[in-house]
Amino acid sequence: MKSTEPACQYELKAARDAMEVIQGKWRVPIVISLTYGKKRFGEIHRDIPDISPKMLSQELKALEENKLITRTLYDSMPVTVEYALTPLGMSLRELLNELRNWGKYFRNEIIGQL
């Protein structure tokens, strides 16, 4: 307890836990896309046209490992796969709202004056 800010240390750790999960260029967009309902690979891709199939596949896998989304394979012909948010993934809703709100605020306040 000699640190000047013991509380600070604990708060920092929690924030970094969260950042690790949503960090990167694509995870937030993917999760937001899925807040509109379950989607297939190609549908997510249409929401995020810039992403390469490789990155989409890779990030979906990471999100699944963190239990934020589920991957369901329908063994039809041709093969169909659906991605959907888990309850944990849905629990990001408030955080993503704040993220968007602040992003809009920042854009209005700053971007353009830079």
Next chain:
Amino acid sequence: MKSTEPACQYELKAARDAMEVIQGKWRVPIVISLTYGKKRFGEIHRDIPDISPKMLSQELKALEENKLITRTLYDSMPVTVEYALTPLGMSLRELLNELRNWGKYFRNEIIGQL
């Protein structure tokens, strides 16, 4: 307006604006450290011991360019520098709260079961 999710596109952009500002390993910790009040370089460094002076300097500069913090030079001997949040930086408060809350939730729900 032919996209399946026109609203989605707009929301994605706002969220990514926000992510760009707070992304990276160190920006959120730095801003959180400064929510406890203005601090000097070495004080921030004590809150975030793992960061190298180079990264701290570099990230402080980036945050200053985005108008989230101010850098004040006191021409004393030896030289003293103080960093503080701007109103825009303080406006991150709610977002950072959500980040920490979700981080704690995630840790309780998931980490350990992985």
Next chain:
DNA sequence: CCGAATCCTGTTTGATACTG
């Protein structure tokens, strides 16, 4: 004490092409 300058490395991301 508060950095700047340089060099270096590994991870992340992307482009392109290909497969069941």
Next chain:
DNA sequence: CAGTATCAAACAGGATTCGG
């Protein structure tokens, strides 16, 4: 449709040294 494979580029981050 839903990815994989391969290769290259870009970037983040670290180590070290130096200066006011």
